[in-house]
Amino acid sequence: MNLSIVIPLLNEQESLPELHSWIVKVMTANNYSYEILFIDDGSTDDSWQTICDISAKDSNVKGIRFMKNYGKSQALHAGFAKAQGDVIITMDADLQDSPDEIPELFDMITNGGYELVSGWKKKRYDHVVTKNLPSKLFNWAARKTSGVQLNDFNCGLKAYKNIVIKNIEVSGEMHRYIPVLAKNAGFKKIGEKTVIHQARKYGESKFGISRFINGFLDLITIWFLSRYGKRPMHLFGAAGVLMFIIGFLATGFIITLKLIKLYSGFETILVTDNPLFYIALTSMMIGTQLFLAGFLGEIILRTKNNEERYKISDSVN
Incomplete structure (x- = not known):
């Protein structure tokens, strides 16, 4: 199987049908063999029913439903455990990540020699004060602390070799630092690709300013773990x-x-x-x-x- 597309979500029932159709269009155009893994992280709307309806019509669609909200890291962990594709693509379910980016990400992994490629939303449609500026500070600190030279650690659109996601442990709130976890696990060929950031079409953002505070605390944790976690x-x-x-x-x-x-x-x-x-x-x-x-x-x-x-x-x- 060429691709596994892992999509964690929380209360995104309106965007799921459109996202699924968009992904299928890209997969068909490029003749990929694929699976789509939706991980419902304890949604309180009809997201799970929507996933079941889509799966009933498309055998390539699989779903996992958590009993309650455990967080994005846990959702990715469950998706990674089940993914079978040679290349794994992660993306958000809110339509802010474009499936049209998948072919280039896939090519960078299969032909470009990369083990992990992270998206970089260079031009963003978020609020400058509440999201853009804290995000720049956060990414600067992450680069200096980890040594991984990425401009956008928190971008949900990433591509991995299968061996990468099978050899890293995504726990707590560490989804922001998967490239750092991969580096600590011995994967050195980490790249970056500028991707399109689209304005949210449905619903509201699930993340507030508190995610940056938590992000910095997690950064300290991962710095400690990378240096002294095993000793x-x-x-x-x-x-x-x-x-x-x-x-x-x-x-x-x-x-x-x-x-x-x-x-x-x-x-x-x-x-x-x-x-x-x-x-x-x-x-x-x-x-x-x-x-x-x-x-x-x-x-x-x-x-x-x-x-x-x-x-x-x-x-x-």
Whole structure:
């Protein structure tokens, strides 16, 4: 199979028939073998019924329905697990991503040597203050932190080799950073393509300004995980040992100074009356706790099991 098109959605019943027709038109024109995977992320409208109706008429259409809203990352995870195509295309269901971009994305993966290609909505139709400016700041920070030189990390229109999506773990709210996850997994051939951004035709945006705050917090998380996720002892253990040594040396200094004064006959004070004693004690305690945090992190990494990520109430094959 040439293509799997993975489409996460939430309350997009009006756009689904038009999106499906548009995708089929592109697939037919290019003679692709394909499947379309709609992942209903707990919609409260008739999106699921619309998916079932489309699937009844088109055997290439499959669907997954979550029991409640788990988020875009979980929807992509479910779609990736089920996708069978050689190339996987992800896109949003709101018609802001154009299916006409698919042939060029497919060609960049199959003939251009790329393992992942991310869309870049260079010209956007979003509000400048609430979306465009925060998005530019967010993408700048993501580039500097991750080392992945993309202009639009959050674009939903992306293309992947099958091997990429089968070897990355999309959890939490990490869908924004799939290119970074791919890089951390060892995939280096990551490209970018300027794509058309269309104004929303139906419904309202599901994302507010809070997504950028969450995005920056996730950026810190993924930076930490990429550097120390598989070796937490290297960070916490090293910091713990350093703090403990500082406290230990300070304690040694206090005791040595006390003994010298006693031996020389100088007036001295109780060790507990010396402010440095409490600094040393605190340093040793913090150092011990950091070391234990790193040690426990190593144990958890070696014993963790896959936790339940979402519950599926229905599916269409």
